[in-house]
Amino acid sequence: MAEPFISTPVMAATAQSPIADALLPGEYGNLAIGAQVALSERFGLAICDVCAWPGLETKTANAIKRATGLAVTKRRDAVGEAAQGFQHAPGRWTVIAEDPSLAERLTRAVSANATVVDLAHGRTCLRIAGEAGTSVLAKLFAIDFAEKAFPVAKGLATSHHAVLAQIQRVDAQTFDLLVFRSYARTFFHALTRASEEFGYRIVPPRAGEPET
Amino acid sequence: MIIPCPFCGPRDLAEFTYHGDAARAAARPAHGSTDQEAWDRHVYDRRNPAGSHAEIWQHAGGCRSHLRVVRDTRTHEITETTLYAPEVSQ
């Protein structure tokens, strides 16, 4: 087989956040009982879409597992230490990781079973954490955020008006939201306004990964 | 109206786009056909039933799959949703 096309990895050192001017660390809104939500950007992530050819979904899930260590299957999404993956459409997975070699590792692992598209330049990953997180998200999306309906590790695709969003539950009170980079500024604004009644904290970014 | 997507589960109508009848009243003529009446029937004739109706929807605001949905046009009750696989879309 010919040498596969490998996209240029994320260059976190020179990349710029689309919400840098809005990501002002501090506490805002109704702070009567303190900030109940923490908002941050997971900046500089490697973000890939993996699309299996028909009939090759199981082989593709296994390849994602080999490339990332994630226990994804055709039926199960996964959150790991170094990567996260979820099926957002039949035979299509979103895989994110901090390691910029993600696209190359996935491309080599899936071989001819699937295609890998590097979306790092086109998506922004926002994180919402805290006890009021599900209340904020329920204002923005027509999705059941109860843990029984939306268990830890599950990811899905939905939309907030015209803003398509992919959402993965990282733990009981933490969600990662992937939105188009061009909508990130507007969506982050909506997120802060929805969080006002609960009090929110904007977490300062560190080099690479912001803390939550 | 809530449409139960076979992949995503029940979702709000706002996430879906209507793509037309799943069962046309008149079959598509052959590509080379110049039978104007046959094309006219295929393009414009609709059964327009008061009751069970097979239709194509796309879950554009979710998994983006095309679905075959059977909906009652009087009550909006949905009795069937399946992924609209390429092999049945020809």
Ligand SMILES: [Zn+2]
């Ligand atoms: Zn769907």
